[in-house]
Amino acid sequence: MAVSGTFADGVTAANPPAGGTPGGTPRRRRRGRWSAIWSARWSYLYVAPMMVLLVGFVIYPIGASLGYTFYQWNGIGDPTDFVGFANFAQVVNDSIFWGAVRHTFTYVAIVTPVQLVLALALALVLNNRRLRFATFYRTLFFLPVVTSAAVIGVVFQLMFSNFGQSVNDILTGFRITNENIDWLGDPNVAMGIIIVVGIWHTLGYNLVYFLAGLQTIPEELYEAARIDGAGRIAQFCYITVPMLRSVGVVIVLLALIGGFQVFDLVQVLTNGGPYFATEVVNTYIYHLAFGGFGASAVQPNVGLASAASFFYGLLLIGFSAVQVVVIRSLARRRAGQ
Amino acid sequence: MASITVPAGRTRGPAARRSRPPRGVRALTHAALLIGGLAWMYPFIWTLGSSFKDTDEFFNRGLNPMPERFLWSNYLEAWQQASFGRYFVNTLLITVGTTVGTLLITSMAGYVLGRTRFPGKKLCLVLISATLFLPHGYTIIPIFDLVDRIGLLNSLWSVILVQAAGGVVFGTFLFMGYFMSIDRELEDAARMDGASFHQTFWQIMLPLSGPMIATVGLFTAISAWNSFFIPLVFTLARPELRTLAVGMYSFIGENSTQWTLLCAGSVITLAPIIALFLLLQRFFVNGLAGAVKQ
Secondary structure (H helix, E strand, O other), X not given: XXXXXXXXXXXXXXXXXXXXXXXXXXXXXXXXXHHHHHHOHHHHHHHHHHHHHHHHHHHHHHHHHHHHOOEEOOOOOOOXXXXXXXXXXXXXXXXXXXXXXXXXXXXHHHHHHHHHHHHHHHHHHHOOXXXXXXXXXXXXXXXXXXXXXXXXXXXXXXXXXXXXXXXXXXXXHOOXXXXXXXXXXXXXXXXXXXXXXXXXXXXXXXXXXXXHHHHOOOHHHHHHHHHOOOOHHHHHHHHHHXXXXXXXXXXXXXXXXXXXXXXXXXXXXOXXXXXXXXXXXXXXXXXXXXXXXXXXXXXXXXXXXHHHHHHHHHXXXXXXXXXXXXXXXXXXXXXXX | OHHHHOOOOOOHHHHHHHHOOOHHHHHHHHHHHHHHHHHHHHHHHHHHHHOOXXXXXXXXXXXXXXXXXXXXXXXXXXXXXXXXXXXXXXXXXXXXXXXXXXXXXXXXXXXXXXHOOOOOXXXXXXXXXXXXXXXXXXXXXXXXXXXXXXXXXXOHHHHHHHHHHHHHHHHHHHHHHHHHHOOHHHHHHHHHOOOOHHHHHHHHHHHHOHHHHHHHHHHHHHHHHHXXXXXXXXXXXXXHXXXXXXXXXXXXXXOOOOHHHHHHHHHHHHHHHHHHHHHHHHHHHHHHHHHHHO
């Protein structure tokens, strides 16, 4: 409600109604508004480039992608072949699309919790002020974050094509498996590899976030708890966890947003294969819009890709809205207790 | 020592013991962290070592990252024959362009949003906060179309523009918070001395925001250097404009047997950004920490 109020306020401020208004007070107010706008002219100049990029490349495309969804269009020239909701119908009935949604959710559902638990455990160890070289260890675990997911994909592909066979020999030697594992060729194994590499690549973010959160907890709280005879587990449950809650919500949100947008790693490691077994929504959309090696689209179908991406965008926005509501209600219930 | 010799009360004893863990526990912690950290670094170590091997060695040595002797020719071949030299220059131009552009745009916008009042400011703030957590990437098709219409398709500018646009909201948000925290008296004093709006920003406020320039600059540079999706889409028709990440991807598709060249290419791609991060990591880590705490 506050948002709609400020929104309306902003609109009237930016576009004062045209035409003369009889009566002294409104006119004076309008002149006041114009002079306020004139005296803030440099502010407008400074904020303009940012707003142009924001409106042109973030807000307009959201609306525009809706427009394309109604056309059968290969991306060349202007869209003319109006098909109504046929693209949406095709997406909703496409088993590959739902497969991609399922793979993306699987990826997020495994990567997020595993990564958060690992990162929190590591952060608790590294947060100890008496631990020497803590910064050095933090750097080691953080380093993958700053590297390109695409190049990481290439590196892991090289590693598996190189010693995948040696590992297979070891595994069969110990009779753990009878058959050779085709690492990136086996549907289930390939998805597992993407998940493990995904955890490895972005754990550092969550580690740094948790460390930042832990540092906001005053040391006195722990001292007081120790004087009261609280053990380590009690301190963790009754001080660390509640104090981390607000930072934790942001961390979870960021981890989920990052997970749902996974693209680079999958595109490079498997290109969505074998047989769409690792196709995530973003690679599905890419293959539809720009073609791919033997992927679903022979001819680029931008309308269908837009429908898929718009539909997925709605799914994500709905999902984040549900999440915000759940978190709010949880917080309220806790506050009420 | 003193805390141990003091006759321990029921509350004092465990506290003292906990704050100074026994030497064995400490050594174990370090051993675990060191082994874990090295395992975490293994893919990098292996890639670096393998970039010096010849093809036979690459397969014979397998998991062993150490090459028998250091073969530098892989780098020369990757740089010249596999066009990684050209990709390197493209990536560098895109990174510098995106970083400079983003810094200018976001510091100016962050300043006026954080320190000045003007009609319509609330609308700007609402738009920024509404799009801060919005998932992007699924709007690439209209962006592609827009870039085509303004005639920038198939140029490095298209990549710079689209990447800068993707980062402005976050950068503006960070700068806004930073400028809001600067003491107002300084600005007032400047105005008393007759400094204009522009002088106040360029000569007083911007120089004060050094740490935030480093943070936003480093964020933008790292993400521009590593970016894959945007340069991939915008260089589909012009292979000579590829960046390192896109170049690696197409190289593995076209010449998937030249493993050692790919390792050298990976090192060429990874090393500069790792070096930059190690030099400036405190700004990067502080920036992340600050962003999550707000």
